[in-house]
Amino acid sequence: MKVIKYWQVLLFRISQPSSIINDRKPIETLVFVGYSKEKPNIKLGTGLSIELFTAPDSLETQIIRDHLIDIVRCFPVCEDDGDEKDGAPEKIHDHSCVNCFADKGPCLGKCHVSDVNKARSSSFEDVVKPVIKWLNENANPHASVIIDVTNATLLTGEIGVHTEEFIKD
Known part of the structure; x- marks a missing residue:
């Protein structure tokens, strides 16, 4: 069984870009990352302030006015209470093989997840480098x-x- 040590609280502001380049999709901007010992009960739009710890083990707090915040995301940070089968910490994967995704059996080590953004980034870089070079020269x-x-x-x-x-x- 997992025991919640503290809550990580992410406070975001939403802005609407005015340019067509960004396709007018709202942009979430991280305003503050704070921590709370108990699950935060934050109601936006009440005119109250939000007080959060600046670090999980700190006594320092920061107060943010709620009218600056549009989105609040809270994540529990857990500690293990000793019920783990082999005593090893839970392994976190940054990939997704079938077994890891379904949480069935050991990792196959064959997690072929293609990164489309990496390919786009590479081709974009190939296109803009000549433009940047021209700007620097002319x-x-x-x-x-x-x-x-x-x-x-x-x-x-x-x-x-x-x-x-x-x-x-």
């Missing part, structure tokens, strides 16, 4: 570039390129 050091699906703008106001050539239907 633009002033304070210039910026905004690129979206139809437009590329150099923010010194000198150059703008508009195309609809690559738009998908």
Whole structure:
């Protein structure tokens, strides 16, 4: 049986980006990570403040006004009370083989989880490196570039390129 040592509390603010590049999806911004000895009963929008410990073993607290917070996530942090079969701590996997996912049997060690974001990141890096190189060679050091699906703008106001050539239907 697991015994809860303390609660980790994550406080988030939601912001709505104004740019089309971000597809107008709300962005969750972490405001504060705090800790509580008991399960927090936080009711947002009441005008009250939230007081949390700054570390699990600290007596220092921080007070946050609840109107700054949109989302509260609480996670219990447990300690083992000795009922473990072999006395070893529970192994945490950062992969997902069939046995690990179903919690049946030992890890197969063949956890082939493809990371789509890694491939995208690599191809994105290949595309933007020439742009960054061109900026370093041809633009002033304070210039910026905004690129979206139809437009590329150099923010010194000198150059703008508009195309609809690559738009998908």
